[in-house]
Amino acid sequence: MRKVPATVITGFLGAGKTTLVRHLLEHNQGRRIALIVNEFGDIGVDGQLLAACGVAGCTDDDIIELANGCLCCTVADEFLPTMQALLDRPNPPDHIVIETSGLALPKPLVKAFHWPEIRSRVTVDGVVAVVDSPAAAAGRFASTPEEMARPDHDNPLEEVFEDQLACADLILLNKSDLLEAAALEALRSGIAARLRPGVKTLPTRMSAVDPLVVLGLSAAAEEDLAARPSHHDAEDGHDHDDFESFAVFLPMVDDPAVVEARAIAAIADHDILRLKGFLAVTGKPARHVIQAVGTRVERYFDRPWKADEERVGTLVVIGRTGLDRQRIEAALQGL
Numbered sequence: 001m002r003k004v005p006a007t008v009i010t011g012f013l014g015a016g017k018t019t020l021v022r023h024l025l026e027h028n029q030g031r032r033i034a035l036i037v038n039e040f041g042d043i044g045v046d047g048q049l050l051a052a053c054g055v056a057g058c059t060d061d062d063i064i065e066l067a068n069g070c071l072c073c074t075v076a077d078e079f080l081p082t083m084q085a086l087l088d089r090p091n092p093p094d095h096i097v098i099e100t101s102g103l104a105l106p107k108p109l110v111k112a113f114h115w116p117e118i119r120s121r122v123t124v125d126g127v128v129a130v131v132d133s134p135a136a137a138a139g140r141f142a143s144t145p146e147e148m149a150r151p152d153h154d155n156p157l158e159e160v161f162e163d164q165l166a167c168a169d170l171i172l173l174n175k176s177d178l179l180e181a182a183a184l185e186a187l188r189s190g191i192a193a194r195l196r197p198g199v200k201t202l203p204t205r206m207s208a209v210d211p212l213v214v215l216g217l218s219a220a221a222e223e224d225l226a227a228r229p230s231h232h233d234a235e236d237g238h239d240h241d242d243f244e245s246f247a248v249f250l251p252m253v254d255d256p257a258v259v260e261a262r263a264i265a266a267i268a269d270h271d272i273l274r275l276k277g278f279l280a281v282t283g284k285p286a287r288h289v290i291q292a293v294g295t296r297v298e299r300y301f302d303r304p305w306k307a308d309e310e311r312v313g314t315l316v317v318i319g320r321t322g323l324d325r326q327r328i329e330a331a332l333q334g335l
């Protein structure tokens with residue numbers, strides 16, 4: 001029996017994973033792709049954005065959200081039953097794409113493909129790491145020499161980034177539009193030097209890459225785990241205390257630009273790694289998406305509110321543990 005190929009998409013918060021998934025769905029070349037999306041935190045913004053993607057042949061049934069938990073640590077309870085249900089469908093998908101949360105380590109997930117229940121039916125075609133190139137070039141995931149010198153040195157951002165690169169079969173250097181050619185090349189050669197032999201890097205803009213390159217790596221990654229070192233090999237898991245996430249609710253707003261300005265100020269004042277969600281705008285029948293990574297904010301209306309949806313704004317805030325939730329909430333609510 002031919003095994004169903006599965007592609008694991010990893011990459012730090014805001015790197016462009018959902019953008020890549022949308023691109024793959026839009027250019028599916030006749031393949032029926034099922035998607036499993038896992039997010040950090042209780043509210044699945046990515047799943048909701050993808051459900052609104054409107055790609056022909058891609059139904060809500062094909063998009064499965066595993067919110068509220070870290071996929072790599074809830075493998076037995078959530079991931080395996082989901083995979084089994086997908087494979088047991090009368091008409092199973094041609095390809096399964098798994099978008100992990102930006103804080104997840106890919107290796108424990110790849111390891112899960114060894115489970116007897118699924119091992120004979122599915123294989124990890126490849127692990128694709130999406131890199132936020134300007135953030136990486138700015139040293140966002142590297143420790144400073146002072147940090148390195150500390151005996152208790154521990155940088156969770158760096159560890160997550162390194163684990164994602166070490167497990168990858170293909171690296172997309174995304175957001176290439178935001179870097180000069182020389183800086184992009186310096187980043188590329190720096191990253192290439194840290195990769196397993198044969199792992200390619202590819203600059204991308206809006207994660208636009210030929211799906212034939214991404215889907216069809218035939219890596220059988222689950223057979224090759226020893227070559228993919230992880231910071232957490234010994235513990236077989238990772239520390240969830242490093243990061244936290246919460247949701248902020250906003251009443252209907254007259255002008256979304258005001259919330260954008262508040263978000264920029266909150267990100268400048270607090271160690272927020274990612275902010276994303278939806279706004280309800282007075283007089284507008286459509287939901288307004290707001291996405292912030294670092295100082296960059298993107299906003300657009302994506303789809304009309306459904307009749308049974310409450311028209312309120314929901315912003316998900318993700319950062320290092322210790323965020324001042326009260327002050328961030330007040331700042332975003334304009335209090």
Ligand SMILES: Nc1nc2c(ncn2[C@@H]2O[C@H](COP(=O)(O)OP(=O)(O)OP(=O)(O)O)[C@@H](O)[C@H]2O)c(=O)[nH]1
Pocket residue numbers: 011012013014015016017018019020046101102174175176177178204205206207274276291292293297298
């Ligand atoms: N300028 C620029 N922006 C990009 C590019 N790719 C993605 N973005 C934007 O970056 C933001 C984050 O993209 P996502 O695809 O949601 O990132 P993600 O990795 O899924 O984010 P999380 O799921 O929160 O970890 C969005 O506003 C995208 O439109 C790119 O190549 N260039």
